[in-house]
Structures are given as C-alpha cells and as structure tokens.
Amino acid sequence: MSKGITSKSEDYSQWYNEIVIKADLAEHSSVKGCMVIKPYGYSIWEKMQAVLDHKFKETGHSNAYFPLFIPKSYFSKEAAHVDGFATECAVVTHYRLKNDGQGNIIVDEEAKLEEELIVRPTSETIIWNTYKGWIQSYRDLPLLINQWANVVRWEMRTRLFLRTTEFLWQEGHTAHATSEEAIEETEKMLDVYADFAENWMAVPVVKGRKTETERFAGALDTYCIEALMQDGKALQAGTSHFLGQNFAKAFDVKFTNKEGKQDYVWASSWGVSTRLMGALIMAHSDDSGLVLPPKLAPIQVVIVPIHKGDEELQKISTFVDELLPRLKGYGISVKYDDRDSQRPGFKFAEYELKGVPIRLAIGARDMENGTVELARRDTKEKFTVPQEGLAEYVFQMLAQIQENIFNRALKFRDEHITEANSYEEFKALLETKTGFIAAHWDGTAETEKRIKEETKATIRCIPLDNKLEDGVCILTGKPSKQRVLFAKAY
Amino acid sequence: MSKGITSKSEDYSQWYNEIVIKADLAEHSSVKGCMVIKPYGYSIWEKMQAVLDHKFKETGHSNAYFPLFIPKSYFSKEAAHVDGFATECAVVTHYRLKNDGQGNIIVDEEAKLEEELIVRPTSETIIWNTYKGWIQSYRDLPLLINQWANVVRWEMRTRLFLRTTEFLWQEGHTAHATSEEAIEETEKMLDVYADFAENWMAVPVVKGRKTETERFAGALDTYCIEALMQDGKALQAGTSHFLGQNFAKAFDVKFTNKEGKQDYVWASSWGVSTRLMGALIMAHSDDSGLVLPPKLAPIQVVIVPIHKGDEELQKISTFVDELLPRLKGYGISVKYDDRDSQRPGFKFAEYELKGVPIRLAIGARDMENGTVELARRDTKEKFTVPQEGLAEYVFQMLAQIQENIFNRALKFRDEHITEANSYEEFKALLETKTGFIAAHWDGTAETEKRIKEETKATIRCIPLDNKLEDGVCILTGKPSKQRVLFAKAY
Numbered sequence: 001m002s003k004g005i006t007s008k009s010e011d012y013s014q015w016y017n018e019i020v021i022k023a024d025l026a027e028h029s030s031v032k033g034c035m036v037i038k039p040y041g042y043s044i045w046e047k048m049q050a051v052l053d054h055k056f057k058e059t060g061h062s063n064a065y066f067p068l069f070i071p072k073s074y075f076s077k078e079a080a081h082v083d084g085f086a087t088e089c090a091v092v093t094h095y096r097l098k099n100d101g102q103g104n105i106i107v108d109e110e111a112k113l114e115e116e117l118i119v120r121p122t123s124e125t126i127i128w129n130t131y132k133g134w135i136q137s138y139r140d141l142p143l144l145i146n147q148w149a150n151v152v153r154w155e156m157r158t159r160l161f162l163r164t165t166e167f168l169w170q171e172g173h174t175a176h177a178t179s180e181e182a183i184e185e186t187e188k189m190l191d192v193y194a195d196f197a198e199n200w201m202a203v204p205v206v207k208g209r210k211t212e213t214e215r216f217a218g219a220l221d222t223y224c225i226e227a228l229m230q231d232g233k234a235l236q237a238g239t240s241h242f243l244g245q246n247f248a249k250a251f252d253v254k255f256t257n258k259e260g261k262q263d264y265v266w267a268s269s270w271g272v273s274t275r276l277m278g279a280l281i282m283a284h285s286d287d288s289g290l291v292l293p294p295k296l297a298p299i300q301v302v303i304v305p306i307h308k309g310d311e312e313l314q315k316i317s318t319f320v321d322e323l324l325p326r327l328k329g330y331g332i333s334v335k336y337d338d339r340d341s342q343r344p345g346f347k348f349a350e351y352e353l354k355g356v357p358i359r360l361a362i363g364a365r366d367m368e369n370g371t372v373e374l375a376r377r378d379t380k381e382k383f384t385v386p387q388e389g390l391a392e393y394v395f396q397m398l399a400q401i402q403e404n405i406f407n408r409a410l411k412f413r414d415e416h417i418t419e420a421n422s423y424e425e426f427k428a429l430l431e432t433k434t435g436f437i438a439a440h441w442d443g444t445a446e447t448e449k450r451i452k453e454e455t456k457a458t459i460r461c462i463p464l465d466n467k468l469e470d471g472v473c474i475l476t477g478k479p480s481k482q483r484v485l486f487a488k489a490y
Numbered sequence: 491m492s493k494g495i496t497s498k499s500e501d502y503s504q505w506y507n508e509i510v511i512k513a514d515l516a517e518h519s520s521v522k523g524c525m526v527i528k529p530y531g532y533s534i535w536e537k538m539q540a541v542l543d544h545k546f547k548e549t550g551h552s553n554a555y556f557p558l559f560i561p562k563s564y565f566s567k568e569a570a571h572v573d574g575f576a577t578e579c580a581v582v583t584h585y586r587l588k589n590d591g592q593g594n595i596i597v598d599e600e601a602k603l604e605e606e607l608i609v610r611p612t613s614e615t616i617i618w619n620t621y622k623g624w625i626q627s628y629r630d631l632p633l634l635i636n637q638w639a640n641v642v643r644w645e646m647r648t649r650l651f652l653r654t655t656e657f658l659w660q661e662g663h664t665a666h667a668t669s670e671e672a673i674e675e676t677e678k679m680l681d682v683y684a685d686f687a688e689n690w691m692a693v694p695v696v697k698g699r700k701t702e703t704e705r706f707a708g709a710l711d712t713y714c715i716e717a718l719m720q721d722g723k724a725l726q727a728g729t730s731h732f733l734g735q736n737f738a739k740a741f742d743v744k745f746t747n748k749e750g751k752q753d754y755v756w757a758s759s760w761g762v763s764t765r766l767m768g769a770l771i772m773a774h775s776d777d778s779g780l781v782l783p784p785k786l787a788p789i790q791v792v793i794v795p796i797h798k799g800d801e802e803l804q805k806i807s808t809f810v811d812e813l814l815p816r817l818k819g820y821g822i823s824v825k826y827d828d829r830d831s832q833r834p835g836f837k838f839a840e841y842e843l844k845g846v847p848i849r850l851a852i853g854a855r856d857m858e859n860g861t862v863e864l865a866r867r868d869t870k871e872k873f874t875v876p877q878e879g880l881a882e883y884v885f886q887m888l889a890q891i892q893e894n895i896f897n898r899a900l901k902f903r904d905e906h907i908t909e910a911n912s913y914e915e916f917k918a919l920l921e922t923k924t925g926f927i928a929a930h931w932d933g934t935a936e937t938e939k940r941i942k943e944e945t946k947a948t949i950r951c952i953p954l955d956n957k958l959e960d961g962v963c964i965l966t967g968k969p970s971k972q973r974v975l976f977a978k979a980y
Contacts, residue, residue, distance in 0.1 A: 029620065030564075031557045031607065036620050039552035039635060046553060062529035063536060067521045068609075068640055068656050069580075072587070074520075076595040086587035090559075091597050092609065093583045095644040097562070097576035105566040107581050107606055116597055117521065119558075119582065119609075130519065130526050139831065145529060150558055150640065154585040166558050341629065 005353075007287045012231040019281055020160045023290045023354050026277075033158045033165030040354065041277065043298040045168070048276060049148065051200050051295075052170065055192050061144040061172060066126050068150075069117035074125045078250040081124065084217020088154040090119040090165075119152040124218060124243070124269055127173045128251040135175060135265055137256045142185070143175040151273075161278035162235075162490055169273035175265045177257060179244070182266035183221075186242040189270040190223040193238035201276065202293035202406035203227045203283045204413045205237060206436070206485060208461025213445050216269075220244040226460045226485065228413045229282040232434020234460045234487035237279050240270035278490070283409050284378075290355030291378055293405050294398040301327060301334040301394055302351045306344045306363035313338065316362050319387065326391035332398065352377060357401050358394060378405050419483065423474045426486070430455055436487045440480035442473035451475055457486045495843075497777045502721040509771055510650045513780045513844050516767075523648045523655030530844065531767065533788035535658070538766060539638065541690050541785075542660065545682050551634040551662060556616050558640075559607035564615045568740040571614065574707020578644040580609040580655075609642040614708060614733070614759055617663045618741040625665060625755055627746045632675070633665040641763075651768035652725075652980050659763035665755045667747060669734070672756035673711075676732040679760040680713045683728035691766065692783035692896035693717045693773045694903050695727060696926070696975060698951025703935050706759075710734040716950045716975065718903045719772040722924020724950045724977035727769050730760035768980070773899050774868075780845030781868055783895050784888040791817060791824040791884060792841045796834045796853035803828065806852050809877065816881035822888065842867060847891050848884060868895050909973065913964045916976070920945055926977045930970035932963035941965055947976045 005022060008015040020026055025041030028034075037045065053063070069092060076082040096111035120126065127145075134140060148170050158164050172189060176182040190207055197205045205225035215222040219241035227237045248254070248264040255265055284291040294300050303323070305316040320336050327334045335356075337347055344361065351359055359375040366372050366387075374385045374394070378401050385393055416435025420426040429437055441447060441459065451474075452458050466482045473480050495512060498505040510516055515531030518524075527535065543553070559582060566572040586601035610616065617635075624630060638660050648654050662679060666672040680697055687695045695715035705712040709731035717727045738744070738754040745755055774781040784790050793813070795806040810826050817824045825846075827837055834851065841849055849865040856862050856877075864875045864884070868891050875883055906925025910916040919927055931937060931949065941964075942948050956972045963970050 027620075027623075029557045029616070031559045031561060031616070034557035034559060036557065037555040039554045042554045043552065062533065064529045064532045065527040065658065067519045067524035067526070068642065069521045069524060071521060072595060072597075075587075082587075082595055086589070086595060089585070089587050090582045090607070091584040091587065092580045093597070094581040095579070097565075097572075097579050097581065097608070099576070105562060105572055105576060107562075107583070117580070118587070126519070126521070130517075133517075152558065168555065 005287065005289060008230065008285075015287070016282055017160065019285055019290055019353075025281070025290075026160045028160065033155050035160050035164045035166075037168075037274070040298065044280070044292070044296055045274060045277060047296045047298065048196075048200070049170075052192075052196060052272065053148075055196065056146050056170075056172065059144075059188060059192060061146045061174075063148065064145050065147060065149070066123050066130060068120055070120050070123075070126045072116045072118055074129055075118050077125060078218045078246055080246070081218035081250075085121045085153070089121055090152045090154055092117040092119065120149070121151055121153045122269075122271075123147065123149070123151075123171055124173065124247050125251070128247040128253060128267070131173075131175055131265070132251050132253045135253055135255050138177050138258050141175055141177045141255060141265065142181060144172075144185075145174065146170055146172045159278075161274055161281070164274075167274045169271050171271040172269060174268045175248075175253070176268070177255065177266070179266050182244075182268050183242050186221070186223060186240045186268040186270065189268070190225065190238070190240040193240065193270070193272060194225050197225055197227065197237055197276075197279075198406065200293070200295045201280050201283070202295075202402060202409060203237065203279055204406065204410040206461060206463050207465070208463040208485065210239075210461060211445070211448055211459050211484075213448055214459065216241045218243060218246050220246070223464075224461050226436075226487075227279050227283060228416055228435060228487075229279070229490070230412065231282075232416055232487075234436065234485075234489040235275075235279050235282070236460070236489065237276060238270070238272040241268060243267035243269060284405055285355070288380075289353030291405065292355035292357060294357045294402045297355065297357050298333065299335045299351075299354075299356050300332050300398055301358045301360060302347075302356045303334065303336045303360045303362065304344050304347050304351075305338055306361055308364070312364045312367075315364075315367050319362065319367065323390060327394060330391055330395040332391075332395060348375075357398060360394075376401060378408075417485070420474060421471075426457075426474050427455060430457055430488070434488070436460065436485045438483040438485055439474045440471035440482075441484050442476050442478035442480055444476075447473060447475050451486070457488050460485045460487050460489060495777065495779060498720065498775075505777070506768075506772055507650065509775055509780055509843075515771070515780075516650045518650065523645050525650055525654045525656075527658075527764070530788065534770070534782070534786055535764060535767060537786045537788065538686075538690070539660075542682075542686060542762065543638075545686065546636050546660075546662065549634075549678060549682060551636045551664075553638065554635050555637060555639070556613050556620060558610055560610050560613075560616045562606045562608055564619055565608050567615065568708045568736055570736070571708035571740075575611045575643070579611055580642045580644055582607040582609065610639070611641055611643045612759075612761075613637065613639070613641075613661055614663065614737050615741070618737040618743060618757070621663075621665055621755070622741050622743045625743055625745050628667050628748055631665055631667045631745060631755065632671060634662075634675075635664065636660055636662045649768075651764055651771070654764075657764045659761050661761040662759060664758045665738075665743070666758070667745065667756070669756050672734075672758050673732050676711070676713060676730045676758040676760065679758070680715065680728070680730040683730065683760070683762060684715050687715055687717065687727055687769075688896065690783070690785045691770050691773070692785075692892060692899060693727065693769055694896065694900040696951060696953050697955070698953040698975065700729075700951060701935070701938055701949050701974075703938055704949065706731045708733060708736050710736070713954075714951050716977075717769050717773060718906055718925060718977075719769070719980065720902065721772075722906055722977075724926065724975075724979040725765075725769050725772070726950070726979065727766060728760070728762040731758060733757035733759060774895055775845070778870075779843030781895065782845035782847060784847045784892045787845065787847050788823065789825045789841075789844075789846050790822050790888055791848045791850060792837075792846045793824065793826045793850045793852065794834050794837050794841075795828055796851055798854070802854045802857075805854075805857050809852065809857065813880060817884060820881055820885040822881075822885060838865075847888060850884075866891060868898075907975070910964060911961075916947075916964050917945060920947055920978070924978070926950065926975045928973040928975055929964045930961035930972075931974050932966050932968035932970055934966075937963060937965050941976070947978050950975045950977050950979060
C-alpha cells in the first residue's frame, strides 16, 4: 500500500481516482474504456446485488437471461430508441479469425455475418421481441422479469465506475394489461431504488421525473433518483421508465383482455448499474480513503493485535478466538489480521483506506485492563471499550455508524439545495456554491437547452414531492407553477 | 401447458428438447445460436450458482470481473490457445451505427476500430494480461480468483443448454508460486465440481484426465468430470486445467520468490457452465417431464387443494396456512397453488412436467381423515400420510428423494461401464449397448484419432482412480498399462 492520497479539496477528480485505485476497487483495463473490477470492489458490488435481488424477488420479480447480441434490424424498430443508442454501439460483423499463412491472426473475411449484431447497450428490443411469444392473454400478465447482465455503450471519455464502455447492471422489463399498472410498477421500482440508496448505501436521494429532453430513448416518462456528491455535483443513481405501448407496438406484442378484445401491452423498464459504486465512494469518503456504510462493507470490523513477541500475541489471539464467534453471532463480518509481515501502523492505514467501519486494536496493556481500543472510520474517533459485552457494543456501534453516515450526507445535501429567483442569481450560485439549485423553468426544451449551453447545469429532475408555487422562469420570465432542480452532474 | 411429450425411448433428442421447452426452462432466441433462459430455468441456475459460489469462497477464492472484449493481439500470444479458439470467435470491428440519410440504420464505416476486439470465448488472455500488474512477489501469491460471466463461442450446430453460441459460466483463474501448488489447486477444484455434481445435482461422475488431444488449448493437463446420460452418451460436466507457465510466459508474468529470484508464475483455470443444466435435465428426467433433485429444485413441494365450492377450499386453506410456516421452518421451499382458473389434474401434470419433487393434494375427505395425499415425482408413488407431523415427514422424504435419484443414476452408470478386450468387441458394444467402454489404448494420438473416425467414440478420460493392469491396445495390439474410458459424447 502506498501512502497518502490527494486531498479532495485540492483535486476532487484525482482524489476519486486514487481512492478507486488504492483501495483496490477497480482499475482501467488494457481494453479502451473497459474496467477490471477487483476482488474488493466486486465484493461490495456483490453485497449490493444481493440486497437488490432480494428486493426484486420480494416485489414479485423473477430473473431470466436474454442474448448479449441484438440483430441490427431489431434495434431500429423503435425510432426514438435507435436515435438514443446508435452512436454508442459495438458492432459484431464477423464470427471467425484465421491464420493468414504468414503466422498472423486476422479476421476471416469469409465469415462475415449477413446481418450485423449489436452488443446490447440495453435489452428492450431483444426482450420485447421475445415477449411476443410469451404473451397472448391477460392471464400471462403482469410479466415481471429482471436480468443481471453486462452491457456496452461506447464511451469516448470514461471514468472508473461512473462511465465505462462495458458496465454491469440489472435491467427490469415488465409487461402489463393497463397503463395504470405499468405506471404503478414504474413508481414502485423507483421506491425500491430510493429505499436501497438511502437505507443501505446511506445516500439520500431526490425522487423525481426527468424532463422530456432527458428521458430514456423510447420512454413516455422517466423517473429517477438523484444524489449529491461531496463536490456538489449531482449523480443520477437509478432510473425507472414508463414505456407506454411503444415497444409493444414496435414488436407487435398484443394480448386478449378480459373482455376478449386485443390490445397492445403496457411496459416499464428500470435499472441500476455499477455506477452505484461511484456514488457510494464519492458520497462518503474522505482524505484518508474510502468510507463504507456498515450494511455494504465486506469487512465490517477488523481486529489488529499490537504485541511484542509471541507470548503477547498468543494471549491476544486466545481472546480474539473467543470474540470472533460472538461477533459472527450478531451477523457481523470480521477479519482478524495477525499477519506478522506488516506493522500495526501499516495495517491501520490500509483498513482506513479500504473504509472498514470499525477497527479494534488490542495490545498487552488492553489485555491487562480488560479493554480494547475501538476506532470509528466515519468520525475517526477512538474509544477505550471494555472487553465485556464487546460484541453487543460493536453491533450497536455499526448501526450508529450507518445512521451517522446517512445523516451527514443528508445534512450536506439539504445545505446544498438553494433557491435561485433570477438567472443572475442562478449563474452566481453556480460560480460560488455547488449543489442543487431550485428554480422556476418555463417547461420548454429550448430554455432547458440554452441554460445547459450557457451554464453546463441541467435539469436533474422535477421532484415528485414538489410543492406548487407560482413563479416565473429564470431565463424567459414566462409563468411557472413549480421549481425544478438544476445542477452540474456526473 | 400442452399435454404429452415424446417418449425418450422413441426419440431421445426430441424428448430432451420438449422437456426444455415445455417445462419453461429455455428457448431459442431469434439470434442464431443464442438462447433465452426463462425464469424457471434461470431459478435452477441461480441455485447452482449459489452452491458453487459458496464452495469457491469456502476454498479461499474471491470473485472479480474482467472485460468482455479481448484485443485480437492478446488473444494470439499463446499459440496453442489461439489455435483452439480462433475459428469460433465473434469479432467487434466498429463502435457506431448511423442513419444513411434514407432512413436506414447502417454501420458507420468511419467508426472502425484500429484493432478488432474479440468477444471473450474464455478469459485466460485478458486475465493474465491483468495479473501482470498484480503480481510482483511471492507475497502476492496465491492469487485465487473466480469470475461469473457470459462467453461466446460461435457454434454452427446448437442445442439448448448443451451447446450454445453464448453461454453463462464461471471461470476460475489462479496464480501460484510453484508447479505443485498449481496442480494441487487444479485437483482441488475438480473435487469441488465432483462434489457438487454428485451431492447437489445427484449426478455421479468419473473424475479423470483428458488425453493430450482433448486438452484445453494452452493447458499442460486437463482434468474433467464425466457424467453418463440416460441414452448412454457421456457428457463432460466440468474441467480444471493445469496451465503450467504457458500464460505467464505469454504475458510475461514473473514474481520474485522467497530466495529473491525471478520466476514465471504457475497457473490453473477451471470452469462449469449452463451446460450443467443440460446434464441435470438429461440425467434424471422421464417421459412425464423434468425430474429435479430436491437440493436444486426451486419449488420443492407444491400443495394442490381439491375441493368443491368455497367452503371446502376455506377449510383446506386454513390447514395449509398453518402448514406453510412449518415447512418453511425446515428450509423447504413450498408453493400453494389455489388458482381456481385451472383444475387439479392440469396442475398435477404441470408440476410433474416441471419436476417438483413432492406434490401434496388435499381434499375434503383428507380433511375429515386428517390425511393428505403425497406424490413423489421420482418414483411416481403415492402415499396417504397423516397431517400430524407432516412437515417432518416431508423433510425426510426430500432427503430420501435426493438419495434415490443419485442411487438410480449411479446404478445406471455402473451398469453402463463395460470392458472391451478387442476392437471387434468394442465396435459391437457401440452397436448394442451404450455407455462407457473401458478398454486398453496404446497412448498415441493416432490411435485415438482412428478410433474416433471409425466409431465416433472418443476417449472421455483416463480415470484418476484407475487400477493398473497389463493389456494390449484394442486397435494396435501394443502394450498398455491401464484401461481408459471411451464413449460417444455430447
């Protein structure tokens, strides 16, 4: 482990990259734009997956798997959809390599595909083409399916976890008999995402709707959760789309309703990705490295012995051997690091960098006094704690840490939502104070576009719980009934 | 659900396809060679994944994720490896589509990649290229990593689960300081696979080594588990490869050993895939459909009420409401199917087709008598069982079914290993009795090839627990020290 990372106040972007690299979360691969998710990073993603997967199943969804490849022709059946994705698609044109006779491996031109295949950037088209065979009657509905998969969107400028050419995600694709049911599903899954972000990731989010400009390509309505990072930029952490009958019409998916009449099926789709890892890292971490909420930490507690000689170590280890099963009994994941190849100070820095929520250090003096030293990663406080009742104490401390991390992020977020009542005020705010800006907007794409071009701030969402309030658009002065949230964003 | 499937004695291949389709396990997608794994099939795969993943972690492995794409040049660094895979690779040549101005979506020729990317058929090359950055010293070893991923091998003739262009799998890739450790790992993971096949899938397997001809492209030694299907054909269910220093040399991965000297790293890789689904289906199922071992059945027990009118149903449901938590208390996954849209006979056939191990049927008479009707899927026996103590009874019955399914498959397998002592006997056996043939072979690739060409039988493996025995090769009469297992295979 190399020491020290760039301070986030000095260079936020560099700080983020160093945490990702030095905490062993991920790295750039030699394939342009693609990342390698390293074991420690992947173990956090696995915890996220497990919680989300459980929530999807609790809400009635089943997992399935659809092909990686989409025929080019399918991909263009929904007009808005192809416009949204065509420019960032990886295209498979051949299915064989060969030796050119001089020892070089080349693409075999004789093995050219009749129709090119697109590596899925999202799976609406291949899935709705499949659903056509699965749905005949209202009895086949609702169809509630999720897929865990890799997707590819060719990106010119990439950042680990936040924007990569290949990323991992889940995509839910549901089919319903009525528009109302599909909208209800869209909103339900947004709630699932918000609950996950706030109660597991400890990241407060604003639930809202995207403007027409920012909608998913092919959706009638896109709902999102928006989080605020410590540099005051917003990050879209999950989206849930009401697709209307667009894909059903594009792929001719009809059903016979209870009255015996044929109608097109109504759809939703929703997804979160490894981008959540980026949000998790940026929302909580500090200049010593990663800070993880206990509920998603692969190691919640690390125990480091501080000893001179084997006899002291043996005493400490005997104590730890009894402590471990007690901690595990509370469902706590714990690591005892008794490596003698590294000194305690090195280990302290390493676990700090990796965001382990609680560190217990135990020395000879502690053994005499019946105590341990407990260090909280979130506040960096240290306490001397009795060995008696330690497991229960640690268990409650983990819950406190989870709560504290969330409250701290919530306070930061709430302090960084500012109202602007004129375009001057809006622009001045963007210069001086980052975060969300709540401002009136006339509802037109033109105004949205001009503000974006002039300030780089976009409308993150129209919050769902918005209060109605008469006002005038900051740019055009036209009347407006509610404020929307602007921000610069990832 | 459409009734009736083709008998396996009539047309085994058709029988298999119909089970896959009618039990809702998978279907062909519209993308040539790629399958859609349907929710019921995927839920079995998820159970397999969970068990295997647990075993990998228990044996010290961590999961990680590497890119889907491999630069063409990496792919050809290990000579034997490229020879093995080049002819079946999907090639990405472009990264953008565009509108041709006449409303057609075409590949944008200006977005041609400088170097083509291969969709991974297996990940040794990209992973060893990455390991180069992770391994400097013996302290970094062993490196024990697994990846759950999709891979693509272009297949001209595909069969659901058994051979598809895209499939899901796990691939372990480990790095070690010594040859001995790498071989130990290779053998350990073979044992993990064999344990999984026998104790979860209830499929007996022969552990063995592949001949040089049948080795993985780039391996020094390939270990395998071979299972026997009910048509007497063998199926390779998992492989574990000792890669020597081949990939370390190809990607220049060296480490400093304890003595301070540089050496190339030693490697293993090992994998099982959705092909296991094919083995599971073919090993146990019958002419009524799928037969699932309880340990991998998504639904272990289904309860069907048999009633006239709502009053009877209500009594039965009251009883079932009390039974469900008791069954769940034993960790049993249970479904109560009280749909009134389908008759009991339809439900019976549906759950039989889907391989649910135990069906409980409860009618008005049962409620009077304090009994239920229990039907075993594996033997098709029916019993009248007291309601008192039912959960415990079902729990023990599930264990019995698991054991019975394994023993039945073991008996079949053992009855289908036959010795042949001459080529005539060998060929006659292939005509009259399917299964493994244990025969002497002179150890040459030429003999192996000629036997394969003349009979379509291949050497499945050289069993690990083989007894040594003097004999002569069935084809050439040359001396041989042990028998090897031949069979026609999937």
